Amino acid sequence: MTLAAPAGGGFQPVEEREHGALARWRAWRLHWFPTAVGWAVVGVLGLVALLRVVDWDGTTLLAVCNSLNGLFYLPVWLVLFVATAGRRPILVLGALAIVVAQLAFAAPELLASRAVPAWAGAAPTIRLLDANVAADDDDTDMGGYAADIARYRADLVTFEEATTSDDAGLKAAGAFAHLPHRFVVSRNDPWGFLIASRYPMRDVHVVYDGPHPFLVTATLLLPSGNIRLWVVHDYAPVASLALWRLELGRIAGLARSGGASRLLVAGDFNASWGSKGFSEILGAGLTDAAAARARPFDMTWPQARWYPPLVRIDHVLVGTGLSATRLSAATGPGSDHHELVASIAVERSGHGG
16 A cells, blocks of 8 residues: 655555545535526526527527527537536536537538539539628728629629619729629618629519518529529518518518529528528528538628627528539628629520520
């Protein structure tokens, strides 16, 4: 037996001293105050998770929480770790229940990755640049967007919140030299749109909700066959929960009634996979390009903060006959949104449509 001389004199077997420390650790439990804080976190997150099931996006606060999708529940991992170390088994079970809910809510987006279809390898491709250029942001650099149009060799540009002066600035910078076909919803508020295309457009319509447009639809005449284009910018839930839900619902209804065949949708949805209205749009037969290309964490808003973008509310969606072979988020020059750059393969069609 090994003996050790303690500071107070005499000898104490090392095995006994180690046994005493182990016994003290086994007897130790997390203090009541951090335990109460942990239960408060579990209670709040549990309530949000329950309301996600029984009253999805029923209030503005819930809509904001749900838009963060699984990220909103990250604090529960700290609770789980501390409760495990602090020997609080009931709190561990409560935290685990929230973790299971988090994974269940995030799983559809995280598991949406799929292979690019075989036909896309030989199909013609168009390059899309989509951005919310932030009408109310004085720092927006339209010269920077003009440079991006050239850098990415965009065949199709879709801008939300593009004002009359933004359009003039892009034109003066020569951004439309190779994009002769344009349509502009000319406004000086956040409800302007700009579409510039290498290919002709027809049947352009603006869909309004009251005085504000939230959707522009058009048909692009491509050499490989016509495709339908929708550009989206709906209300944010913090501005009007009722209008946000109504406009997302109308988009989903239009997609269901018209079908998703050869449909390309881009824009600022102010919604994510955690939002009920966006889930209904995907349920109409559309594929989210970022999720399909295994980029669910390409967050797009807000940018230019001390923290990274937290939520992906800008999207490119495709229907059957189209495939997004590449998609990435890039810095939007002076906007509070990242821009999206996508390559869209178009299946050849023997007829217009």
